[in-house]
Amino acid sequence: MAANIEIERIKYFQGKLLAWWKDHGRHFPWREEFLSDYELIIAEILLQRTKAETIANYYKIFLESYPSWQSLAAARESDLAFLLKPIGLYNQRAKRISALAKSMKQRGFIIPHDRTLLDEIPFMGQYIANAVELLIYNQAKPLLDVNMARVLERYFGPRQKADIRYDPYLQSLAHEILVDVNAKEINWAILDFAALICQSRTPKCLTCSLSINCKYYKNNKN
DNA sequence: AACGCGGGGCC
DNA sequence: GGCCCAGCGTT
Incomplete structure (x- = not known):
């Protein structure tokens, strides 16, 4: 057996x-209650290949500069890359975050429940899609x-x-x-x-x- | 299956 | 100096 x-x-x-x-x-800021979907997804992106402690000191800076999908979708990639510089992977992340934000704008800032539709969003890889389902839609x-x-x-x-x-x-x-x-x-x-x-x-x-x-x-x- | 991306922290 | 870090798209 x-x-x-x-x-x-x-x-x-x-x-x-x-x-x-x-x-x-x-204890981390992105584990607090009542965060917006935007704040939760941004945290997961910043955390990729980067120590959580590093992001704990940086999370607020990013959210103050770009508090919403709208502000992010309107941002220039070069400005984004400059802001991302301290945490690394900045050129790649700037490009991908920008594409994600523009895609969200196209979708009316609505995050789909359906996993197939989730997976269609650029830069929505397996880990982040799981995080969305876990943290936003309360799935195991x-x-x-x-x-x-x-x-x-x-x-x-x-x-x-x-x-x-x-x-x-x-x-x-x-x-x-x-x-x-x-x-x-x-x-x-x-x-x-x-x-x-x-x-x-x-x-x-x-x-x-x-x-x-x-x-x-x-x-x-x- | 393997690669590039990247600064910062820690040996 | 090398290894590692809430990955991902690309080849």
């Missing part, structure tokens, strides 16, 4: 993680980024494909760990746990409350 064992592992993983998060969860979707992937792979086992987006194992596992818990909380818990404990280069296995059942820990303990 390998399937049942895996279910038990998932339940243990969820319980320990949420218990840890209750005491150690991080994973924030499956490089950090969540690392935690899942260490605890449950390695991926099958190089690219997270097309890996069936990581994709299904990331959905399974959302079952029977608050999806928003467990997503944030995993991201925080990845940043504070299950770090890429120096995982803190000695203070990790999940290490007993972790494959990575079992394989590496001396």
Whole structure:
């Protein structure tokens, strides 16, 4: 009954993680209540390939310069790139954010519920589309980024494909760990746990409350 | 499957 | 100096 064992592992993983998060969860401006759809989506874009702490100090600056889809759609790409400079990826991000804002303007600033329509919006990749469904439409979707992937792979086992987006194992596992818990909380818990404990280069296995059942820990303990 | 993008933080 | 970071579109 390998399937049942895996279910038990998932339940243990969820319980320990949420218990840890209750005491150690991080606090960020984009996790506040009552943010607009615009503010939520901008946060996800700024966060791409960029440390959350970096964006925590920058988020407000961006929103003050461009408080709405309208202002963003009207912006010159060069101005946008200049503002984005401190956080990196600025030329690419300026181009893509601009295209996204103009597309939103065309759509009457309405974010579609339907995933197929969501995916048609430029710069609306898998991660951001999941974030929209999770944070705006309250669906159980994973924030499956490089950090969540690392935690899942260490605890449950390695991926099958190089690219997270097309890996069936990581994709299904990331959905399974959302079952029977608050999806928003467990997503944030995993991201925080990845940043504070299950770090890429120096995982803190000695203070990790999940290490007993972790494959990575079992394989590496001396 | 592999690549470029990018500054800043941390060894 | 190298590695890493709430990815993505492109080739």
